[in-house]
Amino acid sequence: DTGVSQNPRHKITKRGQNVTFRCDPISEHNRLYWYRQTLGQGPEFLTYFQNEAQLEKSRLLSDRFSAERPKGSFSTLEIQRTEQGDSAMYLCASTPWGARDTGELFFGEGSRLTVL
Amino acid sequence: KNQVEQSPQSLIILEGKNCTLQCNYTVSPFSNLRWYKQDTGRGPVSLTIMTFSENTKSNGRYTATLDADTKQSSLHITASQLSDSASYICVVSRPSGGGADGLTFGKGTHLIIQP
Numbered sequence: 001d002t003g004v005s006q007n008p009r010h011k012i013t014k015r016g017q018n019v020t021f022r023c024d025p026i027s028e029h030n031r032l033y034w035y036r037q038t039l040g041q042g043p044e045f046l047t048y049f050q051n052e053a054q055l056e057k058s059r060l061l062s063d064r065f066s067a068e069r070p071k072g073s074f075s076t077l078e079i080q081r082t083e084q085g086d087s088a089m090y091l092c093a094s095t096p097w098g099a100r101d102t103g104e105l106f107f108g109e110g111s112r113l114t115v116l
Numbered sequence: 117k118n119q120v121e122q123s124p125q126s127l128i129i130l131e132g133k134n135c136t137l138q139c140n141y142t143v144s145p146f147s148n149l150r151w152y153k154q155d156t157g158r159g160p161v162s163l164t165i166m167t168f169s170e171n172t173k174s175n176g177r178y179t180a181t182l183d184a185d186t187k188q189s190s191l192h193i194t195a196s197q198l199s200d201s202a203s204y205i206c207v208v209s210r211p212s213g214g215g216a217d218g219l220t221f222g223k224g225t226h227l228i229i230q231p
Contacts, residue, residue, distance in 0.1 A: 004159070040125075040223070040224075040226070041223050041224075042205050042221040042222050042223040042224050043160070043205075043221050044221075045219070045221075091159055091160075093159070103147065103148055103150065103165065103209045104150065104162045104165065105152075105160075105162070105207075105219075107159030107160050107161070108159050109157075109158055109159050110157075110158070110159050112157075
């Protein structure tokens with residue numbers, strides 16, 4: 001296993017278009033997180049899943065944002081009607097929550113979104 | 117309110133010099149504190165974890181300290197190298213939950229090592 005995989009790595013889109021990002025976590029990790037990070041800031045929590053259940057969503061996750069993890073494996077983050085303020089790095093992380101969990105988040109390389 | 121404050125916001129030092137990054141937190145109850153290194157354009161990678169009972173822990177040229185009484189942690193980098201140029205993010209965990217309240221992120225310290 002090569003770690004958490006995210007794609008696309010870069011996405012440039014026009015305002016108003018929809019975009020979708022995919023995250024493939026480390027295979028035995030049952031918790032998956034989405035974060036947003038803008039330049040010079042730390043990651044901001046968006047949402048997280050325990051297996052296929054979405055346990056919490058941040059207030060940052062407006063109704064234009066939706067995340068899914070249908071089979072408890074990969075996850076998608078969709079942004080509808082993108083706005084320039086959505087430009088950011090979207091980070092996915094996974095962790096083996098439970099007996100083997102040490103609290104360490106394993107991050108992917110991120111998907112950088114630029115909205116023109 | 118659970119918060120993590122890091123200082124300085126940015127730091128420039130010459131290659132070979134030492135530096136210390138600070139992390140102060142108000143998170144309660146406390147479970148552990150992690151330092152992550154984030155290279156430009158990459159995801160963060162864990163450097164070290166500090167639990168309540170640990171005061172000092174080293175990982176190569178990186179040494180982390182924790183004072184749980186004053187709720188302060190530091191990350192000391194010895195004999196800096198160009199590859200140390202990155203953002204260093206402090207993350208404090210609470211004992212339960214994994215969402216917004218379970219993990220509190222600092223904004224990071226942006227470190228630049230100049231040759």
